[in-house]
Each structure stands twice: as structure tokens, then as C-alpha cells.
Amino acid sequence: MDLQGQNGLLSTYREGFRARGAAAWLIAATLVSFYVVLYWEDRLSGALGGRPLTWLAESLHLRNRWYLYGFLYCVAMSAGGVYYLRRHGNSRYNRTRIAVNVGVQVVFGFTLPFVMPLFEAPEFYFSYFWPLKYDYLYPQTLTQLPTYLSVYAVVGGLVAAPAMAYFFGKRWYCSWVCGCGGLANTFGDPYRHLTSKSTASWRFERVSIHSVLVIAIVTTALVGADFFWGESSPRLHAAATGGPLSVKELYGFVVGSILAGVIGTGLYPLLGPRSWCRNFCPMAALLGLVQKLGRYRITVKPDMCISCGNCSTYCEMGIDVRSYAQRNESFTRASCVGCGMCAHMCPRGVLKLENSSAPRQRAARASLPIVSG
Amino acid sequence: MHVVIIGNGVAGMEAALQIRAEAPDAGVTLVSEESDHFFSRTALMWVHSGQMSHRDIEPLERDAYVRHGFTRVRGRVVSLDAASKRLTLGDGETLDYDKLLIACGSRPRPGPWRGSDLRGVGHFVTLQDLEWYERELHGGPSHAGRPPRPDQHVPSSRPDSPYLPREAAAEARGSLSKRPAVIGGGLIGIEAVEVAHGKGLHPHFFIRDEWFWPMAIDATEAAWITERMRAHGVHVHLQHEVEHLEGDAQGNLTAVVTNHGRFEVDCAVVAIGVVPNTQWLADSGVALDAGGGVVVDAQQRTNVPDVFAAGDCASVRWSTGAQRPEQLWYTGRDQGRVAARAMLGQTGHAATYRRPTWYNSAKLMDIEYTTVGFVNMNQPGEREWFFEERGAVRSTTRIVHTDTGVIGFNLLGRRWDHSVLMEFIDAGRSLAYVLDHLHEAAFDTELVPPLVLPREAR
Ligand SMILES: Cc1cc2nc3c(=O)[nH]c(=O)nc-3n(C[C@H](O)[C@H](O)[C@H](O)COP(=O)(O)OP(=O)(O)OC[C@H]3O[C@@H](n4cnc5c(N)ncnc54)[C@H](O)[C@@H]3O)c2cc1C
Ligand code: SF4
Numbered sequence: 001m002d003l004q005g006q007n008g009l010l011s012t013y014r015e016g017f018r019a020r021g022a023a024a025w026l027i028a029a030t031l032v033s034f035y036v037v038l039y040w041e042d043r044l045s046g047a048l049g050g051r052p053l054t055w056l057a058e059s060l061h062l063r064n065r066w067y068l069y070g071f072l073y074c075v076a077m078s079a080g081g082v083y084y085l086r087r088h089g090n091s092r093y094n095r096t097r098i099a100v101n102v103g104v105q106v107v108f109g110f111t112l113p114f115v116m117p118l119f120e121a122p123e124f125y126f127s128y129f130w131p132l133k134y135d136y137l138y139p140q141t142l143t144q145l146p147t148y149l150s151v152y153a154v155v156g157g158l159v160a161a162p163a164m165a166y167f168f169g170k171r172w173y174c175s176w177v178c179g180c181g182g183l184a185n186t187f188g189d190p191y192r193h194l195t196s197k198s199t200a201s202w203r204f205e206r207v208s209i210h211s212v213l214v215i216a217i218v219t220t221a222l223v224g225a226d227f228f229w230g231e232s233s234p235r236l237h238a239a240a241t242g243g244p245l246s247v248k249e250l251y252g253f254v255v256g257s258i259l260a261g262v263i264g265t266g267l268y269p270l271l272g273p274r275s276w277c278r279n280f281c282p283m284a285a286l287l288g289l290v291q292k293l294g295r296y297r298i299t300v301k302p303d304m305c306i307s308c309g310n311c312s313t314y315c316e317m318g319i320d321v322r323s324y325a326q327r328n329e330s331f332t333r334a335s336c337v338g339c340g341m342c343a344h345m346c347p348r349g350v351l352k353l354e355n356s357s358a359p360r361q362r363a364a365r366a367s368l369p370i371v372s373g
Numbered sequence: 374m375h376v377v378i379i380g381n382g383v384a385g386m387e388a389a390l391q392i393r394a395e396a397p398d399a400g401v402t403l404v405s406e407e408s409d410h411f412f413s414r415t416a417l418m419w420v421h422s423g424q425m426s427h428r429d430i431e432p433l434e435r436d437a438y439v440r441h442g443f444t445r446v447r448g449r450v451v452s453l454d455a456a457s458k459r460l461t462l463g464d465g466e467t468l469d470y471d472k473l474l475i476a477c478g479s480r481p482r483p484g485p486w487r488g489s490d491l492r493g494v495g496h497f498v499t500l501q502d503l504e505w506y507e508r509e510l511h512g513g514p515s516h517a518g519r520p521p522r523p524d525q526h527v528p529s530s531r532p533d534s535p536y537l538p539r540e541a542a543a544e545a546r547g548s549l550s551k552r553p554a555v556i557g558g559g560l561i562g563i564e565a566v567e568v569a570h571g572k573g574l575h576p577h578f579f580i581r582d583e584w585f586w587p588m589a590i591d592a593t594e595a596a597w598i599t600e601r602m603r604a605h606g607v608h609v610h611l612q613h614e615v616e617h618l619e620g621d622a623q624g625n626l627t628a629v630v631t632n633h634g635r636f637e638v639d640c641a642v643v644a645i646g647v648v649p650n651t652q653w654l655a656d657s658g659v660a661l662d663a664g665g666g667v668v669v670d671a672q673q674r675t676n677v678p679d680v681f682a683a684g685d686c687a688s689v690r691w692s693t694g695a696q697r698p699e700q701l702w703y704t705g706r707d708q709g710r711v712a713a714r715a716m717l718g719q720t721g722h723a724a725t726y727r728r729p730t731w732y733n734s735a736k737l738m739d740i741e742y743t744t745v746g747f748v749n750m751n752q753p754g755e756r757e758w759f760f761e762e763r764g765a766v767r768s769t770t771r772i773v774h775t776d777t778g779v780i781g782f783n784l785l786g787r788r789w790d791h792s793v794l795m796e797f798i799d800a801g802r803s804l805a806y807v808l809d810h811l812h813e814a815a816f817d818t819e820l821v822p823p824l825v826l827p828r829e830a831r
Contacts, residue, residue, distance in 0.1 A: 002739060002740070002741070002766065002767070002786065003765060003766055003817075003818075003820075003821045003822075004741075004788065004817060004818040004821050005736070005739065005741055005788075006739075007739045008570075008571065008739060009418070009419065009422035009424055009567060009568065009570075009571035010422065010423070010424040011422055011423040011424070011515075011571065012423050012424055012425075013423040013424070013425070013426055013515035013516045013517035014422070014423030014511065014515045014516065015423070015516075016516060019515070019516030019517060020516075021516060091818065092818075092820040092821055093818050093819050093820045093821075096820055193425075193429075198434075199434070301790050301791070301792065301816060302792050303703050303792070304703070304732075304734055304791060305703075306413065306415040306416075306702045306703075307383070307413045307415070307416075307432045307702065308413050308415050308416035308419065308425075308430065309413060309416060309425060309429045309430050309431075309432065310416075310419065310424070310425065312429070313424075313425050313426075313429040322432060323432075326432065340818065340819070343818050344818070347735075347736045348734045348735075348736070349734065349741055349743070349788035349789075349816060352788075352816055352817075352818060352819075353818070353819055354819070
């Protein structure tokens, strides 16, 4: 077995469930319904005649339906991980990355938060940081947590995560640690080619993801202001945290539930697995800006690209890698999560992910000037 | 000025883009018989397996013609009247030009054997070949569909065109191919084998030579590739010379007969090379080489004024002095750019085609392959340094050198940056220097352990 390179052909478009066939729509409908019930079970209990997920969770001796979700999530991720390894597992980068990601999620995303309350510690997710876990910088949260966890949340979100992104690219988080990314790369792997590569989708992404980042910062600031001055200013309190139309609640509803869950995961079989990460995740936006300034890049071997398009097709972030490769242009894109699939798929070994401050091209071959289409 | 370009492959399309970049007002007409859109011929195998869609193998967005103001003519050019600067299409229409670029590519070399015209025998070079081979093995295209207007051109085509739809034996028989065969041990052959294997079949692979691809690969290297193919269930038949093909009463292929026996098959891809697609130029006065390639100079000019050629159909001067086509993606691209500048009247470096030291890469089933410089060329005084690695990574490293330094590399199983290896050759580095600095050319993906050359191997 070789340690790099796609091993054999993929039959992606010959399977309906991966090519937006009827099966794909059915899977999407099922996932969307599941998320709707998960988030709004209480409100829907009348129509549903009960709380099916809570009932299921309790009969499995799990504390509430969120632990049931965590459990299902781990099952989906592990099963998807096996699927992924069967397709791409010959590559050492892929194999290591997926093993670490699944391991981190099972331990820090499910087991520890379940076990910690048994020892009178708060339920805490070591694998999430602000601004993805937006409440980890709310003073309300920080003052309730034990000091060591508050320090972890603040230093992790504001210092460590961006610093790591500077040296290794945002991939250290988005493709090795994160739960959303982990689910996308395992359970969502059958759909990675579906991410749109159109110019229009790129324009949308740039506006939407940075807007969510700004909204996340504003929300955090308002909720923080409410903590300090809310009592003296009822209007601030109402706008920040009081009631269902406050920014805190709206952000949770729109970003946390609809964009991350219902659309982000429910529509995997139609939009590809990273539509949340690409278009909406404030953490991805923040780390992406750091990545642009940092050391991570995709190095292109000059004049070897045959423009086949494997790299672009299998880019889950919708980056047209081929357009850089055929121009001999090494590059860093803010959106790149460093999953490594372009380098893995490339049949001519043109691409290489690197953390390097060395010059981009070792030897500029006396190549002719190039125009792009 | 009105430039007409015959062919919207990589050579023709690059030329068109280059003209547009440098002459925004020039009229550009692209004539193509094969397809509406520029696509990567190198990627046919992935469309077949379903790994990519037709849209995925098109490097430009589909509105490229509109955006760049190119006129699209879908049809077959059947003759050139150089004196009146006029082309005639198959349907009788004519097209006048100020400058003409012939970028009409290559066509598959037809099988010379009796039975080569049976139903179930085809090639793997054009979009129409792909459609035929998909129907034989899968019964049709994948869920990613077909390219738009695949049959639009047929009325203006000619029976000798390589872009005609082909009948599938699978349809005549009423059952998909179970025992496909591939004839011809080269790069296109191994891709045709891989797609059959990708479908879960065990294709027969008939190779005339002692081993696979002797032009580029030596016996030891080929033994590894053959071993890998056999491990995947491919029936590799070495030193089999095809004698004829047999069919049934309905005209469907039933067997390949070689000098070693008769093999029952139900589909055969003939992949014994490609030839310049220039038969239609026979009476035009444009000079062709012995193989049919359009002879060009370093500005891609033919012997006829205002007529240029680039890409697979152009016969260029090699660094070895030979005169023949270079049938490669990146050379076609570079030639197209040079031709564009020459058509715009430029001279000098940017309008001169110079092929650098030879290099290429490929993937042979799942084995990565890079070659640079002179290998298997029997250069005077050449010696070989060879190392086989069998650890976490399996690889072979073959370095050809003479008294004046290293002249060639043949590398299997790992990824290499050919541009660094070219520097070694161009600088005349010694073998000892190259062995000390080989790691600078390593291009393996992260976490792959580096190649370590043990002291005793040096
Ligand atoms: C299966 C396969 C795999 C390959 N893999 C590689 C690889 O890995 N690396 C590599 O370097 N090269 C590879 N090649 C070779 C490479 O694809 C070619 O060198 C390259 O595509 C040539 O481009 P071109 O523009 O010269 O011609 P083409 O791409 O052949 O384009 C010619 C066009 O001309 C048009 N045309 C021809 N005749 C007429 C006519 N009479 N009237 C109107 N239009 C006409 C047709 O529409 C056609 O589209 C591969 C080829 C094949 C078939
Ligand atoms: S970089 Fe590799 S995968 Fe991408 S288009 Fe070029 S050859 Fe194909």
C-alpha cells in the first residue's frame, strides 16, 4: 500500500445517493426532520404527540436528548470514518488526521462532558472555542466556570487557536479537531464533490462568512455589556439577552440551530458537507484571516498539471484548485481547511500542503508568461 | 484581424486566450467537431468511472466563449484552400481567415488486424470513444450526464472522422461487457485497463513487447507494475502479438487471437498509439512529416504563409534533433501560446518555442511515476545507479549518468519535483552531488517518511 495518492478509481457519480438522486433527497429530508425535532422538540411536542428524542434518550439512560445526539454523532462519525478510510485511508495524512479527529470528538466532544458532571465538575467542551462556541466568552459563562476552565476558554479562543493557525493553518482546528469538520469529513465524505465551484458561490461565501463573524463579535460584546451594565439599562438588557428576540437568542436560533444544524448538516447530500464551514462558521472566518498571514500554503509543482480537475472536484470548500495549479501558482486561500484531499486526488503529484516560510517556488523555470481563462 | 483556430483542445484554447489577452479586438473563431466546450482529454478515465462529471473536466466556465468574445463553430473542416485563405466545412459552408491555426490534435491509430471494424472494438481518445466505452461497460453515462449536444456535429462530419458515435456491442447483444480486453501497452492502454478494473472486471491486457511500456520503463520497474496489475486481477499477456479479431454472425466481437492463442472477449479497446489528425490536409500544400504531423518551425509557422500549427498535430524539432509531434498536455499548451504570439506578429523569446529538458509524470494503476531527462535512450557512455526501497513506502530510483554528470531520472512509487531534477541535469551535477541533494527534489505529501539512501547503496 502506498502512503499517498488516490488508490484506485472512485465511482462517485455512478451512485445515485451521492449524485443528488432520489436517495440523496430522501436522506436530506430525513436529516432535516431529525434536526428540526432535535432543536425544537419542546415546541413541537403538541404536533408530535410527545418528545420522541427525549423519550429515546431516557430509555437509553442518557441524561437528555443532547447526550443522545452526542452518542448518535459519535456513531455517525465512526461509521463515516470507516467509510472514509476505505476510500482514502491508504494515505498517511488522511489516516492520521481522521483518527485524531474522531478520537478528539469521542473523548472531548462526548465522553468528558458526560463524565465531568458525575464528578461535580461543569459540563465543558475542551474541543470548542469562541467564536464557534459563542457563549465561552460571555462573562456570564466565565464567572460560573472554575478558574482553570475560564482561563482555558479565554486563552484558547483568543490566543492559542489563532497562534496555531498562524503556524499550521486553520486545518489544525477545522480538519483535525472540530466536530463540525469531523462530521463533514466522515459521515459527509460521500458528498464532498457536491460543493459548488461557481464564481457566484465564492462571492456569496466571502460576504456571508465575514458577516457572521462580525455578528458573532457584536453579539458577544452586547451580551458582555449587558452583564456589566444591564441592570442600569433595561433597553440594553432587552436587546442583549432578555427575551426571545434578543441578539443572544436570535444568534443561537439562526446561526447555532438553522445554519449549523438544519442546513449545515441536514443538506449534506445536496450542498456538500462543508456549507456551514464554508459560508457561516465564525471560527473558520477568524482562523482563515490568520491563515492568510501565516505559514500554511499549498505548493504547486510547476508545469506538471494536466488540468484534469480531480483537485477542484474533490475540494469540499469549493476552491478551484486547478485554476492555481495550471497557472503554476502556489497559494493560500482563507477558506482552505487543509483536508489534504486535492493533493491526495492529484494523479500527477502536483500539489503539496506545507507549513513553510521558505520561498514559494524553489526554481522559477524559464516558463512562458501565462494568461488565465 | 480574423484568426481561425481549428480545434478547441488545450493548444487551440490556450492560443485563443493568449490572443484575447494581447489583442482585445481580434476576431477569434474556434472550430471544433468534437465538443462545444474545451475539456481535458487527460481526464477521460475519471468520467468513465464516475469519479468526475463532464462539467468537472472542463477547465473553464461554460460561458468562456461569450466572456472572451470567441465565435464557436461546431463542425468538421474538410479542406483548406491556402491561396484564397478559405476553409470548407463538411456541410459546404466556408470560413475565411487572415491567420489560421491548425490545432486539430491526434486520432487513435486504427487496428491493422482483420476484424478491427467489428462491433465492440473501439478506442479511448475522443469524447465519442468515451461514450462508446461507457456504454460497453456501464450501459451509459454516470449520473453526471453527458456533455451538451454530443451529436450536433454529425451531419457535417465525414465517415473517416474520429469523432463519430460508435455502436456498442453491449446493446446489440443485450448484455454488458464481462470480459473486456485492451490491446497496446502504453499510457492510454493502462488507463483503459484501470477503468475496466474500476468497474470490478478482470480485463485482458495484450502487450506486444517483453514488458509494459519499454520506451520509458526498464525490466525491473516493469516487473513491479505487472505484479501490481496482476494483484488487481488484470490478465497481463506479455509478448502477445495480435493476429486477428473474431466476431459472431451479428458482427459482434467474440475473441482476440494472438500468437499464443485465442481469448474470448466481448469488448476491445485498441490503444496502439495516436497519429496526427491531418488526413484532410493531404491536398492543401501544407507540408507534413512522414507520420502526418504538420511541420512547423520554432514560431509554430508551417511552410504556408499565415498558417500555423500547435499541439498534438504539429511536428516540432526535439532537443535530440528529431522532427516529430510531442503528444503532451503541457507542450500543447506552450505551443498554443507561442503560436498566438507569432500570429500577432511578435518575435523574440515569448514567440519562440523551446522545449526544455524532457520530463513527464504519470500514474500507473496506483504507482506514481516521474521521469526527467534521458532514460532508456542508450546515450554514449551512460551508466545507471539504481535503488529499490521496500519499507513503509515501496519505490525505485534510477539515475542515469555519464562522465559529464547526471542525464536522467526514472522514479517510481514516490512524488518528485521534476523542476529540481531538471536543475541537476542542466547544471551537469555529478552522481555524488545528486545523491547528497536528492531530498531537495522530494515532493511526497506530509507524514510520508522520506527516502533514505543507505550508505552502502551509494
Ligand atoms: C486517454 C488519454 C490520456 C492522456 N493523458 C495524458 C497525460 O497524462 N499527460 C499528458 O501530457 N498528455 C496526456 N494525453 C495527451 C493529451 O491529452 C494531448 O496531448 C492533448 O490533449 C492534445 O491537445 P490538442 O489541443 O493538440 O488536441 P486535441 O485535444 O486532440 O484537440 C483537437 C480538437 O480539434 C478538433 N478537430 C480535429 N479535427 C478537426 C476537423 N477536421 N475539423 C474541426 N475540428 C477538428 C476536435 O474537435 C478536437 O477537439 C492523454 C491523451 C489521452 C487520449
Ligand atoms: S493539480 Fe493535479 S488534480 Fe488538479 S488539475 Fe492539475 S493534475 Fe489534475
